Amino acid sequence: MNITKEQIDKLNAVVKVAITKDDYQDKVNKILNDYRKQANIPGFRKGQVPIGLIKKQYGKAVLVDEVNKLLQDNLNKYLTEEKLDVLGNPLPKAQDDFDWNNENFDFEFELGLAPEFDVNLKTKKPVVQFKIVADKKMIDEQVERIQKQYGKMLSQTEVKKNSEVTGTFKNEAEEIENKTTIELSKIKSKKGIDTLVGSKVGDTVTIKTKGLFKEDYLLASALGIANDKAEKLNVEVSFNIDEINEREPAELNQELFDKLFGEGNVSSAAEMKAKIKEDSEKQFEQQSDQKLLNDVTEKLIDDTKFELPAEFLKKWIQVSGENPLTDEQASEEYEKSEKGLRYQLIEGKLIKENDLQVTLDEIKEFSKGFIKSQMAQYGHMNPTEEELENISTRVLGNQEEVKRLSEQLMSQKMLDLFKEKSNLKVKEVSYENFIKEAYK
Structure with a gap:
């Protein structure tokens, strides 16, 4: 041969x-x-x-x-x-x-x-790395929500501006009949507030749906209808009042602190706010990290120039699937996949040049961390090492799970590499401003 x-x-x-x-x-x-x-x-x-x-x-x-x-x-x-x-x-x-x-x-x-090319992480123009901070407004709102959540419900004889009202929305033509509880503090429509205030149990009032709530998604929930229907809805609905309550906020005392954070871990309102700030910012890290990973990826694709064997790849796409494609279909598929292929090549080069590897031991430890966080969501805060080991062994017996965890771990290693070697510009923002700037 x-x-x-x-x-x-x-x-x-x-x-x-x-x-x-x-x-x-x-x-x-x-x-x-x-x-x-x-x-x-x-x-x-x-x-x-x-x-x-x-x-x-x-x-x-x-x-x-x-x-x-x-x-x-x-x-x-x-x-x-x-x-x-x-x-x-x-x-x-x-x-x-x-x-x-x-x-x-x-x-x-x-x-x-595959083409030969160089990857430069130190791009001329820096990539913004958002650091999301929990500002005073956010912390105060979270404290207020907690106080409401753990507060007492006091029955009222008539609706006031701070009331929570339980009743049934109806509109026969739109097939609406839904029992719900609404907070007057979340109503935007002044006419809607004026209509409700002063009403008593057993009263039926008529309210317009358009612009009723401060947040649009609340209308769909209140009426028990789909979001897309709620977005276009502009009708009058009747609201029959069954119950009127006022929520008395919980006191910021040791009993509440122990319920929230465990016995003796927090002992003052100031410590509570500091803990809320710390926990919130830790959660925000995931979003800012994902944004950074996406932005550096896009920057590398834009700045790393190389040619691909386009005609060959179109031919390969044409015959590699279950059903053969036409020339036009193959060209369309190539256009869709070209960007992803470019990043695969860039990522592969970075992995090789920086000797990034994922070992089985690392995957196992990574899986234990993931399992621990999942168990915490169901109230199991301190699983034993034996429990984690047994669950991890079962998880790693599934090759699809091993592949998924391996990809997540490599993604984390790529993020760490970007943080270490990329040209980044740290920008502190509130969560509200992060949403505005990151997804404008």
Whole structure:
């Protein structure tokens, strides 16, 4: 067998594979002899069928199968030994005069080669790294929410501006009938507030839906309808009042602190606010980190210039799926996937240059951290090492989970690399301003 490579240009090559009879004949003969020993053909005793008859019946199929195995094994071995960084898979070139009745065979494969390029993390223009801080307004609002949540409900005789009112919204034409509780503090419409204030249990009032709440999503919840319907809704609904309450805020005392943070961990309102600030900012880190990862990725794709073997990749896309694509469909798919492919190449180069690896031990520890956080959500705050070990072992028995955790861990390592080596500009913002600036 002889394998040679013809370089077309920097991104394209053709590999030629010449297979002779000597390469496959012994294997084909062995398989046909094994067939002969097992064959049950009427008129012949088992194992006594003439080899010529076996060759006539099975020879071509065995030959094709063995040559293809030989071809694939040696082609893959050649690509590995020559350290050819190929994109997609080798594409066989069509041969109109190919004949399986010949003894020697020549095959040709088109290759798309990965480009050579450099990645510079120190981009000229810095990437903004948002540091989200919990400002006084946010902390005070969180304290207020906590006080409401743990406060007492006091029955009222009539609706006031601080009331929580339970009742049923109805509109027959729009098929609305939903019992709910609304807080007057969340109503935006002045006319709606004026209509409700002074009402008593048993009263039915009529309210317009358009602009009723300060937050648009509250209307869908209050009426028990889909968000898209609520967005367009502009009708009058009746509201029959069943119950009126005032929520007396909980006192900021040791009893509340112990409920929230565990016994003795917080002992004053100032410490409570400091803990809220710390916990909030820790949660915000995930969002700011994801934003940073996305922004550095986009910057690298924009700034790292290299050519791709586009025509080869379009051809490969055309034939690699379950159903063949037209030229136009393949071009469209290539346009959609080009950006992702560029980042895969950039990421691969960064991983290699910075020797980023994910070990099984790291995946195991990473999975334990993930499991611990999941258990905490269900109130199990201090699982034992044995519990974590047992659950982790079960999780890592699933190859799909191992792959997912491995990708998450590598993503974290890439983020750490970006933080260490990229040109970043730290910007402190409130959460409200982060949303405005990051997703404007």
